[in-house]
Amino acid sequence: MRYQFWRRLSAPEQEARITEALKGNIDYTEKVSLGIPASKLDPNVFNDQVSFLKDAPLLRAYVQNPNHIGCHTMGSSETFFRGTQEIEKDVISLLSVDLLGAEIDSCDGYIAAGGTEANMQAIWIYRNYFIRDFGANIDEIAILSSVDTHYSIAKAANLLNIKWLSVPVNDDRTIDEGELDRIIINAKKAGIKYFIIVSNMGTTMFGSVDDPSVYANCLIRHEVQFKLHVDGAFGGFVYPVSRAGNSINFSNKHVSSITLDAHKMLQAPYGTGIFIVRKGLMEYVYTKEADYVNGMDITLSGSRSGTNAIAIWMILMTYGPHGWFEKINKLLYRTDWLCKQLDGLGIEYYRNPSMNIVTIKAQYVQPEVVHKFGLVPDSHQGQANWYKIVVMDHVQVEHLHEFIEEVSLKND
Numbered sequence: 001m002r003y004q005f006w007r008r009l010s011a012p013e014q015e016a017r018i019t020e021a022l023k024g025n026i027d028y029t030e031k032v033s034l035g036i037p038a039s040k041l042d043p044n045v046f047n048d049q050v051s052f053l054k055d056a057p058l059l060r061a062y063v064q065n066p067n068h069i070g071c072h073t074m075g076s077s078e079t080f081f082r083g084t085q086e087i088e089k090d091v092i093s094l095l096s097v098d099l100l101g102a103e104i105d106s107c108d109g110y111i112a113a114g115g116t117e118a119n120m121q122a123i124w125i126y127r128n129y130f131i132r133d134f135g136a137n138i139d140e141i142a143i144l145s146s147v148d149t150h151y152s153i154a155k156a157a158n159l160l161n162i163k164w165l166s167v168p169v170n171d172d173r174t175i176d177e178g179e180l181d182r183i184i185i186n187a188k189k190a191g192i193k194y195f196i197i198v199s200n201m202g203t204t205m206f207g208s209v210d211d212p213s214v215y216a217n218c219l220i221r222h223e224v225q226f227k228l229h230v231d232g233a234f235g236g237f238v239y240p241v242s243r244a245g246n247s248i249n250f251s252n253k254h255v256s257s258i259t260l261d262a263h264k265m266l267q268a269p270y271g272t273g274i275f276i277v278r279k280g281l282m283e284y285v286y287t288k289e290a291d292y293v294n295g296m297d298i299t300l301s302g303s304r305s306g307t308n309a310i311a312i313w314m315i316l317m318t319y320g321p322h323g324w325f326e327k328i329n330k331l332l333y334r335t336d337w338l339c340k341q342l343d344g345l346g347i348e349y350y351r352n353p354s355m356n357i358v359t360i361k362a363q364y365v366q367p368e369v370v371h372k373f374g375l376v377p378d379s380h381q382g383q384a385n386w387y388k389i390v391v392m393d394h395v396q397v398e399h400l401h402e403f404i405e406e407v408s409l410k411n412d
């Protein structure tokens with residue numbers, strides 16, 4: 001694969017780029033600026049003269065405190081933070097093209113508070129799209145996604161006042177196509193004409209990955225309008241790497257937008273959700289009342305830290321595409337190792353072979369084991385059916401080995 005934008009940069013190269021970007025932002029000590037309700041971090045609290053800031057471009061950016069309000073891949077933006085907005089634009093281009101199969105300049109996007117906000121942004125756009133372009137009534141629109149979907153979709157349905165129809169899955173966590181068909185037939189009978197699909201690229205509990213064409217084919221057969229969003233908040237930095245050449249991305253004409261979360265697998269600071277959408281769609285959530293902001297305020301959050309974009313950019317540039325491939329494969333190797341041991345013990349679990357989550361049937365893990373190893377249940381209320389292990393960077397084979405020894409003793 002030829003990468004258009006993603007490459008590795010040394011620490012001094014990153015430093016030079018960030019310094020340049022910060023110079024392109026307003027310097028409150030040099031330029032008189034009377035109108036904007038912003039300043040650098042309070043120097044009485046956050047000492048900006050400490051020597052280590054010299055060698056820490058990310059911390060220097062924190063102190064300058066750029067506000068990336070708005071969306072910078074389209075139209076005009078606040079000029080005060082032009083320098084670092086360029087870095088955010090670079091992050092969106094790199095991820096849309098080199099990770100998610102988009103054509104150059106075919107997508108917009110921004111760094112959101114998290115996966116929840118990015119998912120809500122998508123559903124907000126499509127709800128307005130159906131209302132504006134098709135004259136849809138709010139009760140003619142429904143979200144469609146699997147039972148394994150993250151609860152942020154239920155939140156979005158509640159906030160945006162639209163229905164959420166949840167589709168059962170088979171034992172292998174794939175969409176139950178018969179049930180999907182039945183749900184669509186019933187929804188149509190109940191007056192639903194427009195569907196917003198949320199297809200998972202790595203569910204929270206199982207790491208399972210939905211096939212978006214199962215939804216698309218079914219809705220096309222039923223001759224209804226739909227828009228499809230991919231929730232890759234967990235899997236977005238794993239699946240495209242472990243399954244290169246897959247079509248759960250912008251090369252698939254049915255996919256209109258994708259959520260990624262840099263504060264999960266990329267280990268970025270919190271506040272680094274990422275929303276990427278095909279051009280021409282962000283406009284559906286334009287708030288015309290936001291007159292005093294230069295450019296279009298078309299994101300769910302208003303003010304947001306520009307430093308988060310720099311953090312994501314640094315991580316991507318430190319690894320480069322090949323370094324990131326190696327890192328993901330190291331985690332998959334550890335996950336394979338764990339699954340092999342569980343197989344040896346006859347312990348039942350679910351795992352998508354391209355993902356780093358292993359979800360074990362609750363009957364095999366006793367409360368002491370759950371507590372000792374910090375396993376996460378599928379439900380905190382009532383009886384858990386499953387417990388998951390997420391093989392993150394800090395989860396090493398020696399920890400998994402200790403877990404297996406304990407589980408094997410307890411299941412003897």
Ligand SMILES: Cc1ncc(COP(=O)(O)O)c(C=O)c1O
Binds near residue numbers: 114115116152204233
């Ligand atoms: C699949 C999925 N989507 C969305 C989210 C929500 O992300 P955040 O907590 O960043 O808002 C999560 C979080 O676990 C997730 O796993």
